[in-house]
Amino acid sequence: MSTVTQKNFASRNRRRQSEFRKQQVIDATIDCIDQLGISQTTLARIAERSGLSQGNVVFHFKNKDTLLEQTLMHLNEEHLANWRDVLAQAGNHPRDRLLALIEASFAPAVFNRRKISVWFAFWGESRSKAAYMRICGANDQAFSNTVSELCIALHGLSPGRLAPQTAATSIEGIIDAQWQNLLLGPPGFKRGDALAPVIELLDCIYPHAG
Amino acid sequence: MSTVTQKNFASRNRRRQSEFRKQQVIDATIDCIDQLGISQTTLARIAERSGLSQGNVVFHFKNKDTLLEQTLMHLNEEHLANWRDVLAQAGNHPRDRLLALIEASFAPAVFNRRKISVWFAFWGESRSKAAYMRICGANDQAFSNTVSELCIALHGLSPGRLAPQTAATSIEGIIDAQWQNLLLGPPGFKRGDALAPVIELLDCIYPHAG
DNA sequence: CAAATTACTGAGTGAACGGTCAATGAAAAA
């Protein structure tokens, strides 16, 4: 099947083959966690979904723990790369940058049920798994710090209605709330539906002149 | 041990004995999930921590699934009873009632690392377990609705700076953010530290006269 | 008191799980 196809296709280069396999397995892992939850996600099921043998899954990732960790890393880097990228292209005004950060949080690559679902699953286990904590802690912290800095900068330009730290917490909080809405809300819940209230709150905290 | 003590103490009444045991087991389950995560929480470990035999744990709860469900229910009812209670004792003004609801979210019985940790663990598995979804969905929905209604009422009295629904989402979002802060933040993070920013946001959305 | 119900124990069971391993074919290096 896909195994054979890939063999005929790209197997000349072993490095590519290996990377392709790893991506395949990580995708299958995300599927499993999304549909079954972490506690029901087994190597056998991941292997089945990816079309590889169980032995091969272990061969590429050494063991289940590192597979899960690398899956989390993958999700994390995707998000990190995305908002760093968007931020780099944004204007200089703190408000624009904050807006860019908010929009990045609702980018299609991140803001979809499958990914958010897995995100929350890891999040729920992270307190008892130091590795998970380390992995998402780093990104989370960086994101939080950036939001905080922007709120401070914005406060400096024209003092908002909230202490900068409170503003930052509020914004991060409502973003998280919209992520939850995506998971629980109606199937029609879209990027725009999520974005509007966040911007409304931002405008409330930092009313813009004109 | 505690088994013997309890036998000598209250075993005259079998109903009490059974309830006492169930509470013991649920406490042990919460401990396990807090310290090990759901995926490492086993009947054997729960039994060990509660001081009962594994067979007895199964005897009282039939199987692991219902034990976990009832643990979640316990947490849920605790929270539900708490905020309903606080709300019943609050004044009539929507602002007072909203404040009561916020304070209830940071009540010591709920707002502590052990409980919040377990809460998030279930939350992370709830997407793939319909039972969990049903159990916390009901409470969550009720809480959300109440917050929304109060925001609408408050808006009617003196229009706030946000659409009522956005205000509700913002408030729920920042509460959640403070729950996360308790988990990740410094050990010294206290009820008051969590409360202040939420009230600050509330005052920003609904500035009070006087 | 006798009978019936309930609480409890601990050994035992089958299934599922994560991980190993020898064997095989194919690619890369020598």
Next chain:
DNA sequence: TTTTTCATTGACCGTTCACTCAGTAATTTG
């Protein structure tokens, strides 16, 4: 070409898990 390395399979193994069960003691019912 020969040798070495890598990718892959599938059978296999030891462990752990949730759950059962026969047996026992204590409690409630009649």
